[in-house]
Amino acid sequence: MPAERAGYTVTMFLVDTSPSMGNLRTVELPPGPNGEERTAEITHLQWALQYVKLKIQEMIYNGRKTDQCGVIVFGSEETDNIINEKHGGYENVSEYIPIGQPNAATLAKIDALQPSSVAGDPLDALIVGIETQAQYLSAKRTWTRKIVIVTDGESPIEVEDWEATVEKMNGLDISLTVVGVDFDDEEFGFTEPNKSNIKRVNEEFYRGFTSSLKHGIVGTCEEALQETARPDIKQTKSTLMGTVLRLGDVDTKADEAVEILVKTSKCTAISRPKSWKKFAIRESVDEDVAMEDDEAVRVAFAQLKMRSQYYVDRSGEAGEEEEEEDVKMEERDEEDLLDEKRTEASNGKPKEEHLEKVEKEQLVRGFKYGTTYAPCPDGQFPRLPTRKGIDLCGFFPARNFRRELSMGEVQYVWADPASAQQQVALSSIVQAMYEKNVMAIARWVTKDGMDPKMGVLTPVVLEEVDCFLWVQMPFADDIRKYTFASLDHLVSKKGENLTEHPFIPTQEQLDAMDDFVDAMDLMDAGEKDEEGNRQPWFDPLLSYNPALHRTKQAMFHCAVVSDLSTNPLPPPHPELTKYFDPPRRVLKRARSAIEECKAAFKVKRIPKKLPRARKDGHEHAAEEDENLLLLDRKQPLSATPSRAVVTDVPPAPSPSRLKAAAKKPEDSETEEESEEEELLLDKVKKPATPPRATKHPLPTPARSLSPEVDPGRAPGRIIGSTFPLADFRKNLAQGDVVTKAVEDLSAVIIELVMRPFASRRSEELLECMRALRETSLTEDEIDAWNSFLQDLKDKCISTPGNHEFWSQVKQVGRGLSLISDKEARKYGGRSAISESEAAAFFD
Amino acid sequence: MPPYDDWNKIDEEDEEELQDISWFEGKRDVILFCIDCSESMHELRDDPNYEDTKTSHLFTALEAAVQIAKKKVISGPNDSIGIMLFNTTRKTEALDHNSELKKGNFAYQPIEPLSAPKIQELIQLLDAAREDPNELRRAFPPLQDKRVPMGDVFTSCNWVIRDGAPKTATKRVFLITDEPDPHSGPGSQQLITSARTTLVDLAQAGVTVEPFFISTPEKPFDVTKFYSSVLLPTNLADEEEVDVSDPSVLPESISITRIEDLLSQMRFHEVPKRAHFSIPLQLAEGFTIGVKGYGLVTEQKKGTYKYFVDLGDRMEVATVKTVYVDEAREAEVEKTQLMYGMALGTSAGAADEEDEEEDSQADSVVRIVKSGKRPFYTAEDIRSFRTLGLEPGIKLLGFKDRDQLAFEDNIKHSQFIYPDEMSHSGSKRTFSALLKSMVKKKKVGLALTLTRRNATPTFCALLPQEERTDEAGWREAAGFHLIPLPFADDIRAATVVRAVRASDELKDAARAWIDKLSVKNGAYPPDSYPNPALAYHNAQLEASAFREEYDPDTFEDLTLPKAEMIHKRAGALMKSWKIALVNDKSADVVTAPGTVAGMKRKAELSVDEAEIRAMYQANNLGKMRVDQLKEFLKGKSLPVSGKKAELVERVAQWLDAH
Known part of the structure; x- marks a missing residue:
């Protein structure tokens, strides 16, 4: 047997x-949307074939070039x-897919298999299979x-000479799975009623055949399918990396210094769900592809x-407002989908877009030192010179x-x-x-010149x-010292x-x-051991990563079915969620203690309230209405849930209202995020709840001094x-x-225009613009208007913009165009825009 | 308004680690140093760090400001810092767009994004002041015989911040003064009231004041004289939860500090405290409290480089936008149109080619289905696979003995949770009782945790931490450390299962020097180990920004083991252990080849080192066989890859070095 690899x-x-x-069978599907069977x-x-496809899918998933199959x-x-080519015979056996690394096309081809009108002999196929494989692996x-x-065992088998096949x-060293x-299958607990005679005989034959093999097994298809859904841990053998364990100065005091050759290997290593590939519907399908099949229109996902x-x-404007992005981030992909709100929130102000595309070749690498450019064409400065090895520093x-303080994955350190x-x-x-029960402090450099840990x-x-186990500990730079109020020592005003x-x-x-x-x-809530003593409940060695295995299951599923709406993903394997709730035994035992605690502590969820009192109640109501509308729109488009809501910047109180609001808190940043999330949730779940009401925590003056400022809301907007x-x-x-x-009005207008259902308010918005222009002209805010209008235009005609509103603005014409120098002079102002430019702006 | 485009999103796949960075970089931080410039701040005293030098409190305060600025400029290049001095006669030059400050207040550096010239200006000023101790007095002459009303100081702070700080930033004033009672004379009540109101104004503008009160033996700082009555109504702590409906509790974290500790005190406040998450902690069905999570241990990485475009007059950062493209069509696809699926595998394998010829190309990137069918998932589906339909929260599963939390059950850094009275009233008492009970019973909690909506569920240990205060006055807060446990998928089996063991004599010989090198009540001291690679990088970055040459010889790596001390204490014992090792018989069980004296680098050599060395000196290494070279290299834990010439080179290098 070759080494397991x-x-x-x-x-x-x-x-x-x-x-x-080709006989039909009835299979159960996961319950429909309303729980119906x-x-x-x-x-x-x-x-x-589902079994075959799942197995092949696993090969595709693992993506090993040396994991190949043939059908x-x-x-x-x-x-x-x-064999037929050379010697004849072996009828009705064909090599359907030659041996190779499988891909999506392999699965598609398997999907195309249909029952035929002639029976075939599995032993013929087996001999062909052995020969084809042997030739490929010569x-x-x-x-x-x-x-x-894979068979139903209903076709006749010519069983002469099967011993020779077993020997071969x-x-x-071929392993066979039937x-x-x-x-x-008695163990699995399945017996087929009314089994045909031939099948009974065949099943018996398979059992005998496989038991005479070194590696042979027969199983029923249902069990096999279930087993493939069971979480299975990809065994990775950690490689041993050579290094040196040192103590003392090996260069100048070699007679005293200790140097031991060691090997390290990983003890824990995070495995993450495999990343998803992105697809989109290709707008127009190739002519030939469409023509090829006339029975139905086909859609291509690219x-x-x-x-x-x-x-x-x-x-030069955006230097201030531009978003920082690490270059390295581009390497990573996806799963930012639901995260828009964060970045959006950090960007309180409309972003001016004077962006110009540049080629990568024009770019130079460097660092930002505040606003100063620190050149560094290599992308990194010379590294700290270090020497490979693990240095003991003390015990x-x-x-x-x-x-x-343990920071990461754990490593073994073995002697050579x-x-x-x-x-x-x-x-x-x-x-x-x-x-002595001590640990050692050690400084580890994995390779000459690498950063020490x-x-x-x-x-x-x-x-x-x-051996040793090693875990990384923080440097001084890695530790944040935040102050938290004491839970025990509360000091009164009087000290x-x-x-x-x-x-x-x-x-x-x-x-x-x-x-x-x-x-x-x-500690005594787990299974009993051999001696009947109860073991602790929960063992990391038995806890599967639910996200990883669920994602894998989903990937396999979508690769083998062609439509997810009619054939949705079955529920996760129970192994994945077995630790999601405390064991029933414990809950039963704890019932009275829990009730006592509830009664003793009287914890109450604090309903979140508006941070600022609003004078006019109807204003509030109108907002709610709007949010509900957004909600209506949002539900079908679940892929983009956050956007509509987050763009909704609530009005800040005007200065006149500030007095009343004086005691009300600002919101902390994290509150903001989580609440926005909760907000979304609430809305999705129970749209009847007024979303506004859940947005802010209890008003408490103390919170007003929290260092965090609400980002999405542009504090102090009037x-x-x-x-x-x-x-x-x-x-x-x-x-x-x-x-x-x-x-502020400029910002609000643009905001509203870009909101969904802005058309409901177009008239109002145009009115706002008129007022804004008039004020800008008379109060010497001409530049503000001109830049606002340009901004509005850019926003409207971009995608997704609001072309409709922009054309309405255009219809109003000159009265809403840029303010020209001529106009400005009448009111003692100045403008950089000439009259003709202003007139031509809408063209 | 938030922009519609969703450029430059951070991948969530890498989770927390990444999250932390984006979190701290995403938000800008503004600090205004507001430093008292009165006579006593100018007074020269013995320098806290250097002998025979005299410096003033003002100097130390400014130096602390420089240190903070230098750190910030690298960790948060978009942050802004300003310096305002009060109780000085120097006046702010009227800049047309800036507000004129109240009398006695001087904006030395208005709030601006950090930059090299600004920091250099400060450094120069301090250098000059070190040369000539009276430099600062000349630069910022103190106001004689009177003090500026604190109300005016706060108002000026407000103006300076209004002029310079972006709206969305976190804004803080670091107030540094040594005067506990600025308004002792007549009319003090009025001044106190005005100070309090102006402070409220400041608070309304979203500005936090973090006071650093300097206390000296001859002039102890008593907050009750003035500040407690001013600061109390609005609580200046960074503790956002303190319940003000209950004014009987004195707010925490007004730091009173000795001048020597000013910088370290400021360090605690350098990064504004921000919670990573605020989620419910479910102790049992219907028994839920609120908690906030903080990252107290997070790897601080070097900044990543950015792409710049040379615009002639300046260098501008290029924004990176990631788009998804259907390559065959060169068509960009909107984010909302994206569907998610499995990789379709490599393009048809070699064996497939014949019969797949016509569509193999397309098949590698396209999946064709009948219209109306959907073989891919939506973003929402994907998220539900990751979370298994859980909502963010921590769900307690039960308790285990403290010793069940093994050393090796670690996978990434921990987080810290602290009760959040604002989401559930009663959270603090419940949390506190739970903590006490677990400490008493030596238990850790086990919890199912989902910290954010698109994170993945993990099992975590809840390790209780009691409140305790160390000698330096740093108080470790009460709370739970949330330690993520590895899944079965993350645990690797031991690679080596068998090896020769040492005899008791040899063990005792080792024990002898281990005893000498043990710190009796020691522990791992994070504070003593600043990250040398990071510091080295930052020093070069600073030099590059200042357009200076960097001299690598000036760099000191504090993480290097103190070899000299080790030899002094235990050298002799280590030597005798080595001799014992050579004489040890345990190793002979295995047919170990001839072991030469001296334990050092005694790999199992099929080729004698002396022999190789002789060959090398005779310049005959090339005559050795490849397997001999490899064997030798293997014994030295060196790579055995490459051609013969490379192996020879590597062996030669090693022999040179030893």
Whole structure:
């Protein structure tokens, strides 16, 4: 048997397409949208092919070049195989897909298989399979050989000389899996009623055949399908990396300094869900593709490639507002979909777009030092010169180790497996440290010139080997020291320590909590061991990463079905969610303790309230209405849930209202984010809840000084989006805030124009613009108007813009165009725009 | 208004690590240093750090400001800093667009984005002041015999910030003064009231004041004299949760500090405290409190380079936009149109070619289905696969013994949670009781955690941390560390299962020097190890920005082991251990080839090192066989890849070096 290694395998799938495979069966589908049971009728062949496709999909998923497969069908109308070519015979067996690395086309081809009108002999197919595989692997003797037969066992088998086949297969170390449609399986608990005689005999034959093989197994198809959905851990053998463990100065004090050759390997390593590829419907399908099949219109989904484009802002304005992006980020992809709000939120102000595309060749690399450009054409400065190895810096008692500082993946450190002396040397240190119960501080450089890492080594004494475990610890730069208010020491205004306060738990509460902690103990909540003692519940070794396996399942599913609406993804395998709830035993035991706690602590969710009192109630109501409208629109378009809501910047109170709002808090940043999320949720779930009301936490003056400022809301804006014109006029009447009012109204108009359903308010918006222009002209805010108008134009005609509104503006004509120098002079102002430019602006 | 385009989004796949960066970079931070310039601040005293030099508190304060600015300019290139001095007679030159400040206040550096020239200006000023201690007094003459009303100071702060700070930034004033009682004379009540109102104004503008009060033995700082009555009504702490409906509680974190600690105190406040998440913590069905999560341990990485375009007069950063393109059509696809699916595999394999000829090309990137069918998922579907339909929150599953949290059950850095009274009233007492109970019973919690809506669920250990105060006065807060546990998928099996073990004698020999090198009550000291690679990078970045040559010899790596001290303490013991090792019989169980004296680099050599060295000196390395060279290199843990010439080169290098 060749060494077990991933890949280096050829799997032959032998598929039965005899007429009996065309019999229909009823399969259960996941419940429909309303929980109704659903079933579908498919052929045995389609059902059994799911197994083949899932197996092939796994190969595609793992993407190994050395994991290959071929498909041979038996019971095909025609005959096409290498033995038949040479010697004849072996009828109705054809090589359907030659051996190679599978891809989506392989799956598509398998989908095209249909039951035929002639029966085929599985043993013929098996011999063809062995031969085809052997020929392909003639120069690759060490590869693993696997054969899978998928059949319903209803066709006759010519069983003479099967022992010779067994011998051949054992000689080649071929493992055989027979997946039978409705084969009986006592262990699995399936027996087919009214089984035909021939099938009974055949099943018996398969059992005998596989048991005489070195690696043979028969299984029923249903079980096989279930097993493929079970989470399966991709075993990765960590590679051993050579390095040196040092203590002292090996250069100048070599007689004293310690140097041990060691190998390191990973003990934990994060595995992440595989990334999704992006697709989109190709607008027009190739003529020939469309023509090819006249029975139905076909749609092509094209896989998309990611591409980076570079833009520069020559105006110099955006330098301030431009978004920072790490160059490296471009390498990573996706899953930002639901995240728009964050970046949007950080960008309080309309972004001026004077962007110009530049080619990558024109770019130079460098760093930003504040606003200063720090040239660095290589993309990095010379690295700190370092020397490969693990340097011991000192030892400290293990009890002082702070578990929460561990920063990353854990590594094993072994003595060189090739040298007994090195092993003895390391072992003596490990044992001595273990005995003394100390850990070592160590500085690790993985390669000459690589950045050093600090960490700790802890001694580990395993059954037959001594080694270290290493984990990275933080540098001074990695630690953030935030201050948090004390939970125990509350000081009164008079400077006295408080012992009674709503924040401090009472003795009764402490007792209730003690009972709760005892009742919820997991140390005896797991399975019983051999001696009948209960084990702790939860073991990382048995906890599958639900996201990873669910994503994998989804990927497999969509690769093997052609329509997700009619054939949605089945629920996750129960293994994935087994640790999602406390064990029932524990919950039962804890029931009374939980009730006591609830009664003792009286925790109440605080309904989130508006941060600022609004004077006019109807304003509030109007906003709600708008949000509900947005909501209506949003539900069908679930892919872009955040946008509509987040662009909705609530009006800030006008200065006149500030007095009333004085005691109300600003919102903290994180609040903002999470609440926005919750907000979305609430809306999706129960649209009847007034969304506004959930937006802000309890008003408390203390919060007003939080260092965070709400980003999305442009604090201190004095024009609201509900009655912008009224707000504007009110502010003008007060006199001294004209610049601010103009600036805010401009922003609000653009905001509203870009909102969905802006057309409902076009008239109002045009009115606002008239007022804004008039004020701009008379109050010497001419530049503000001109730049606003340009901005509005850019926004409207971009995508997604609001072309409709822009044409309405154009219809109004000169009265809403740029303010020219001529006009400006009448009011003692100046403008950089000439009369003709202004007149031509709408052309 | 948020822009419609969704450029430059950060990939969520890498989760927290990335998240942290974007979080801190995404938000701009503005700090206005507001420094008292009175006579006592100017007074020269013995320098806290250097002997025989005299410096003033003002000097130390400015120096701290420079240090903070230097750190900020790299960690947050978009942040702004300004410096305002009060109680000085120097006047702000009237710049037309800036507000004129109240008398006695001087905006030395208005709030502006950080830049090299600004920092250099400050450094020059401080250099001059170090040369001539009276330089600062000349630059900012103190106001004689009177003080500026604090109300005016706050108002001026407000104006300076209004002029310079972007709206969306976090805005903070670092107030540095040594005067506990600025308004002791007559009319003080009125001045206190005005200070309080102006402070409220400041608060309304979204500005936080973080006071740093300097206390000296001869002039202790008593907050009750003035500041507690001014600061109290609006609580200046960065603690956003303090419940003001209950004024009986004194706000925390007004730092009173000795001048020596000013910089380290400021360091604590350097990064504005921001929560990463604010989610419910479900202790049981119907028993839920609110918590906020903070990243106290996060790897601080070097900044990444950016692409610049030379616009002639200046260098401008290029914005990177990622688009998705159907390459065959050269058509960009809107983000909202994206569908998600499996890679379609490599284009048809070699064996497929014959019969796939006509469509193999298209098949590699296109999947064709009947109209109306949908073989791909939407973004929403994808998210539900990641979260398994869970909503953000921490769900307690139960408790385990403290020792069940193994050293090796680690995969990434922890986060810290603290109760959030604002989302659930009663959170603090419940949290506090839970913490106490778990500490008492030596338990850790086990919880199912989803911190954000598009994160993935993980199992975490809840490690309780009691409140404690260290000698330096730094108080470790009470709370839970949320330690993500590895999944079965993340755990690798041990690679080596068997090895030779040491005898007790040898172990005892090792124990001898380990004893000498142990710090009795020591622990891993993060503060003693600044990241040398990062510091080296930043020093070069600074030199590059200042257009100076960088001298690598000036760099000191504090993480290097103190070899000298090690040899002094334990050298002899290490030597005797090495001798014991050579004489140890345990290694002989395995047929170890002839072991030469001296433990150092004694890999198992099929080729004798002396022999190789002789060959090398005779310039005959080329005559050795490749397998011999490889064997030798393997013994030295060096790579064995490459052609023979490379192997020879590598062996020669090694022999040169040793």
